[in-house]
Amino acid sequence: MKTVKLTPMEMYQAGIVGLARRIDSMQRRLNGCPLNGWQIDIEGALAEMAFAKAMGVYAGLTINNYKGADIGDYHVRSSVKSDACLIIRPEDDPNAVYVLVTGAEGDYTVHGWIKGSDARNEDYWMAPNSRPGAWVVPQSALMGL
Numbered sequence: 001m002k003t004v005k006l007t008p009m010e011m012y013q014a015g016i017v018g019l020a021r022r023i024d025s026m027q028r029r030l031n032g033c034p035l036n037g038w039q040i041d042i043e044g045a046l047a048e049m050a051f052a053k054a055m056g057v058y059a060g061l062t063i064n065n066y067k068g069a070d071i072g073d074y075h076v077r078s079s080v081k082s083d084a085c086l087i088i089r090p091e092d093d094p095n096a097v098y099v100l101v102t103g104a105e106g107d108y109t110v111h112g113w114i115k116g117s118d119a120r121n122e123d124y125w126m127a128p129n130s131r132p133g134a135w136v137v138p139q140s141a142l143m144g145l
Helices: 008-027 037-055
Strands: 002-005 074-079 086-088 097-104 107-115 134-137
Touching: 002 037, 008 037, 037 074, 037 097, 037 107, 086 097, 086 107
Parallel strands: 074 097
Antiparallel strands: 002 107, 086 134, 097 107
């Protein structure tokens, strides 16, 4: 587990990308989370920036890259909840590597990673609240960086 504190300029840069992502989604009518979509897009970009900083690599944040890797070969998944699990959906690439980052407003924790195929464990499968099923990987099952 690595903790990361973003500088105000890093938050500004990632925040602009998150803002652009939200507007792009609105224009494409991809408003899956209209009430908190702004927060999801901005915090998602901030989490990607935090992961890049933790890895010591250039962030290279993108817009309209829905299925591609976020930072290098990594797909960054994030949550503002510190006890969140890493969610892998059936349409996610089983050959990709997924990372869980939690936190908000500049303070983040990188919990670890798992390959998509390793996440596809029946013990992790859940379909709560009449939502589509997904593999919900606990933090304890993630590999350290």
